Amino acid sequence: MSKKKKRDDKAKDDFDLYAPSGEISSEQSSASKQLEGSLPRPKAKSDESLKQFAWRGFEEDIDEVDADPDVNFTKGYEEEEDGMDMTPMVDVTFLLLIFFMVTASFSLQRSIPQPPSKINEPSTQVAEEPETEKDYVEVIIDQQDRFFITTRFEDEEETPSETQMRAKIRNAKVDYGAERLIITAHVDSTHQQVIKVWDAGIASDFSKIEMKTTEVEY
């Protein structure tokens, strides 16, 4: 039944293409009326009669004919002419594109610049107190990876967490404009702790970050 309805719609579309304006269609229908003679027919019926050039049996028979696969030949032909369905291919291509865009590293390495190590100065030397005013923050990383922070107001206070260390460095910069950050790391401290302090220094916009290593235990 639905197939028949589809066909009727299609027939109507075709009809409209040939006669875009309402006038012509009415003209045609009047002409058909004249040809048909005096038989009064509803308009819809006349449209149908224009499209269906041959009598195709009774209503019930038409349904049966449509259900026959042999008669559906034209429909199948149209689908074949559409060509291969490219949607999955495009999907996969987009996935690949996104994957390679994300993984493309351009062989660039994120890194932190470091001052060169002073070779003349033995690394075992204890860090001497700079003579200038305490416009600096000193972070000591001991052999057990603990942070000790010396600022103008506090002397070597242990700072257990990374968050506190970051906050203290930030405060020293904001409160009294400390410009230098001195990192004194024990040789047995881990590299990542040094990087954490260095990163905090960059985050707080210190203009000068120095680093030295020591073998003095705390």
Add this chain to the structure above:
Amino acid sequence: MSDREEIGGGLQPPKQKPEDAELDITPMIDITFLLLSFFVVVSKMDPTQSVDLPRASFGEAVSEKESVVFLITKGETKDAYSIFRGRNLEDQIKETEPTAQEEEVGFYCEKHLSSHPEVQTILIKAEGTVKTGAVEIVKRGISLSELAQTRQIYVGVEEQK
């Protein structure tokens, strides 16, 4: 009466897209393929990314290709570490004495910089769990090289989101 008459003025049939006309996606697919092939060529599956770098938020992007690279990985025991020349975990410095290691690092730096004078950066990629002392050995070794004095030293980090 109908829309078509209003648009076309009734003089000529208006050009109207058929209702089943779809957007032509062919150029889009073409460009997508171009981009895809570009990224396939550019991106390299880097097998050297086995070093577990420390995390930091404020790293600068440095071209690994145009640098003298040293890798430092942690050994099995607590204090053990290995220093590698270059970007791969192949060319290990065999010496165990820190002084000898420093000399090896300095020698490699000098050799690499004299054959590639355009290289401006020295990159140390050390695992986060490596001791600061091991990184310091490499840094001091770099300072031994005359040519390295004018180059900038970097330590590799992994970007923290």
